[in-house]
Amino acid sequence: GTDEPTARRRVAVVGTGYLGATHAAAMASLGFDVVGVDTDENKVRSLELGKVPFFEPGLAELLSAQVATGRLRFSTDAAAAAADADIHFICVGTPQQRGSHAADLRFVEAAARSIAENLTHDALIVGKSTVPVGTAARLRALVAELAPAGVRAELVWNPEFLREGKAVDDTLHPDRIVVGGASPWAAGLLRELYAAPIAAGAPVVECDLPTAELVKVSANAFLATKISFINAIASVCEAAGADVTVLADALGHDPRIGRQFLDAGLGFGGGCLPKDIRALMHRARELGVHRAAGLLQEIDEINMAQRERVIEMATTACGGSVLNRRVGVLGAAFKPRTDDVRDSPALNVAAALHLRGAQVTVFDPEAADTARRTFPTLSYASSAAEAVEGSDVVLLLTEWQEFLDADPAALAGLTPTPRMIDARGKLSPERMRAAGWEFAGLGRVAA
Ligand code: NAD
Numbered sequence: 265g266t267d268e269p270t271a272r273r274r275v276a277v278v279g280t281g282y283l284g285a286t287h288a289a290a291m292a293s294l295g296f297d298v299v300g301v302d303t304d305e306n307k308v309r310s311l312e313l314g315k316v317p318f319f320e321p322g323l324a325e326l327l328s329a330q331v332a333t334g335r336l337r338f339s340t341d342a343a344a345a346a347a348d349a350d351i352h353f354i355c356v357g358t359p360q361q362r363g364s365h366a367a368d369l370r371f372v373e374a375a376a377r378s379i380a381e382n383l384t385h386d387a388l389i390v391g392k393s394t395v396p397v398g399t400a401a402r403l404r405a406l407v408a409e410l411a412p413a414g415v416r417a418e419l420v421w422n423p424e425f426l427r428e429g430k431a432v433d434d435t436l437h438p439d440r441i442v443v444g445g446a447s448p449w450a451a452g453l454l455r456e457l458y459a460a461p462i463a464a465g466a467p468v469v470e471c472d473l474p475t476a477e478l479v480k481v482s483a484n485a486f487l488a489t490k491i492s493f494i495n496a497i498a499s500v501c502e503a504a505g506a507d508v509t510v511l512a513d514a515l516g517h518d519p520r521i522g523r524q525f526l527d528a529g530l531g532f533g534g535g536c537l538p539k540d541i542r543a544l545m546h547r548a549r550e551l552g553v554h555r556a557a558g559l560l561q562e563i564d565e566i567n568m569a570q571r572e573r574v575i576e577m578a579t580t581a582c583g584g585s586v587l588n589r590r591v592g593v594l595g596a597a598f599k600p601r602t603d604d605v606r607d608s609p610a611l612n613v614a615a616a617l618h619l620r621g622a623q624v625t626v627f628d629p630e631a632a633d634t635a636r637r638t639f640p641t642l643s644y645a646s647s648a649a650e651a652v653e654g655s656d657v658v659l660l661l662t663e664w665q666e667f668l669d670a671d672p673a674a675l676a677g678l679t680p681t682p683r684m685i686d687a688r689g690k691l692s693p694e695r696m697r698a699a700g701w702e703f704a705g706l707g708r709v710a711a
Contacts, residue, residue: 272297273457276349278375280311280338282320282431282535282604283392283424284355289327290435291353292336294460300338301345311338319603319630322432342375346382351457354379354391355424358543359535365542367396376403380410380417388450389419394480394540396547400445400473420446421473422454423480428534429601437461442469444476484540485560490525491532492566498528498707508707509689528707530613530661530687531570533598535606538564570706574613574659574687577704578622581657581683586622592655592679593617593624594648595662597631605634610661613687615639627651629664653678663688672699 273296277288280300288300302308310317314328330336339345346352356371372393379389389407391400404419411417421444426434441458443451451470455462462468469479498508508528516523532538545560582589591614598608605611611626618624618641627645628635636644645651648667652658652675660667668690676682676699684696686705696703704710 273351273453274349275299275351275353275457276301276345276379277353277355278302278342278345278379279354279356279371279393280307281355281357282318282428283426284353285311285316285318285327286320286323286426286431286435287353287355287392287424288336288338289323289330290432291457292330292333293326293436294457296335296457298330298336299345299349300336301342302338302340303342305340308338308340318634320431321429321601326432342378343382346379347384350385350387351453352379352387352389353422354389354393356393357535358393358395358539360539360542365546367394367539367543367546369395369399372399372403373406376406376419377410380407381412383411383415383417386416387418388453389417390454391419391421392424394423394484394536394543395421395477396543397474397477397481397551398547400477404445404473418447418450420444420450420454421476423476425480425483428604429599437464438466440467440469442471442476442479444471445473446470481540481544484537485544485563487525488532488537488541488563488567489559491527492563494526494528495531495570495706496566501528501707505709506707507709509705512689527663527689529570529689530574530609530706531567533607533609533612534602534604535598538567538607570687571609571613571616573706574661574685575616575620577685577706578613578617578657578659579620581685581702581704582622586617586620589622589656590654591617591622591624592645592651592653592658593626594628594651594658594660594667595631595664596626596628596635597662597664600662600664601630603628603631603634605631605638608635608662611635611639613659613661614642618642625651625655628662629666631662649675649678655679655683656681657683657685660684660686660688660691663690672696672701676700 275296275298277284277300280302292298314331316324354375356375358367361368400421501508512526545557548557593614595610625643625645632644683702693703
């Protein structure tokens with residue numbers, strides 16, 4: 265019960281980005297005493313005030329409410345948090361290394377090191393970051409080496425499957441809870457921590473460390489495969505005069521296939537899928553499993569080729585060159601309902617057209633600030649209408665609902681040459697054409 269503070273588990277969440285801030289707020293809402301630790305002082309300062317420094321639906325409300333109860337606080341003092349907590353979640357980033365496909369493990373190593381060195385009593389360290397298979401075993405050895413004498417520190421892996429845009433709900437109602445390498449003591453503690461989602465029906469999969477690490481990256485690889493598969497088929501559709509959206513709907517009626525992740529278009533991006541499949545490709549090669557690596561490489565290449573394809577379509581729509589042409593871009597985030605522009609296909613295409621001399625005006629309902637920080641030289645509009653106004657071509661690059669709901673005739677009236685490239689397969693060609701647009705889409709029949 266929350267009125268028995270001495271019995272309350274003290275939880276530290278190391279790394280308070282998209283994953284960690286959500287996890288920390290969710291753990292506090294389940295009644296635990298939580299401290300979120302980050303090396304980024306600005307982030308911590310904002311979170312301490314109950315403000316989420318990025319856009320994630322529902323998180324601001326949850327987090328500010330939990331900060332107000334006093335159960336959730338944030339700090340840059342990793343040593344104090346490590347000394348105090350009973351359970352330590354590692355939620356730091358594992359980005360792609362520069363100049364390599366491999367994951368950069370400096371942050372997880374630093375986090376494990378600082379937790380282990382500062383422990384004062386028995387503790388459970390729970391890795392949640394996405395890591396290449398084999399990492400957890402190395403971190404376990406590191407923790408054993410660094411933990412003070414007489415302190416029992418156990419490291420387990422509990423990969424996270426949340427989706428940005430649905431992070432709060434996914435954290436509180438996970439599809440499954442995977443726990444790798446747990447002793448009976450650790451497994452019991454985690455069942456206590458996740459008692460609410462388990463009671464609500466979340467299945468628990470207990471396995472060894474490498475299986476847990478691989479479940480996460482395989483899930484992402486499978487989703488990426490679905491997207492690149494439909495994009496490969498979309499190219500065949502284009503060549504053969506077929507319509508990939510009708511095809512995908514028909515495929516999706518087969519429950520073995522399912523309709524989700526079969527939207528042909530600009531492909532996947534973000535802070536997870538691209539770097540995770542590349543890290544798995546790299547790790548598979550290290551392990552000598554070349555076929556798996558080759559499959560993942562093809563998936564990555566198909567995905568990246570979609571961006572080139574959209575740039576080419578925009579160039580064609582502009583009459584062969586985008587130089588000084590006005591390109592209206594709808595969307596900068598890597599997907600709707602987030603402000604995340606890490607490896608965003610939308611921002612990537614906008615930037616490439618800008619570098620080729622186009623006058624690119626971008627509108628995104630939530631990601632304008634993050635996009636501006638990444639690409640300050642692009643112009644940013646404050647509405648979709650402003651991005652469309654006077655354009656030679658409009659590109660729908662992120663499928664925000666407000667773009668799909670916009671009145672196509674009203675938008676068409678804003679430019680003398682209404683040309684739309686739907687790179688997300690979400691607009692109806694008939695409806696757009698009836699509203700006066702010259703319309704093109706990936707894997708769709710040309711007019
Ligand atoms: P992020 O970049 O938003 O957050 C990472 C945070 O870790 C940053 O705030 C950074 O300052 C902090 N950090 C780095 N080193 C630190 C240290 N030594 N001590 C304390 N803080 C430190 O990244 P994210 O999207 O939250 O992803 C984190 C991990 O979770 C990655 O491995 C990612 O693959 C995985 N993951 C992310 C998602 C997602 O949708 N974002 C979903 C599942 C898994």
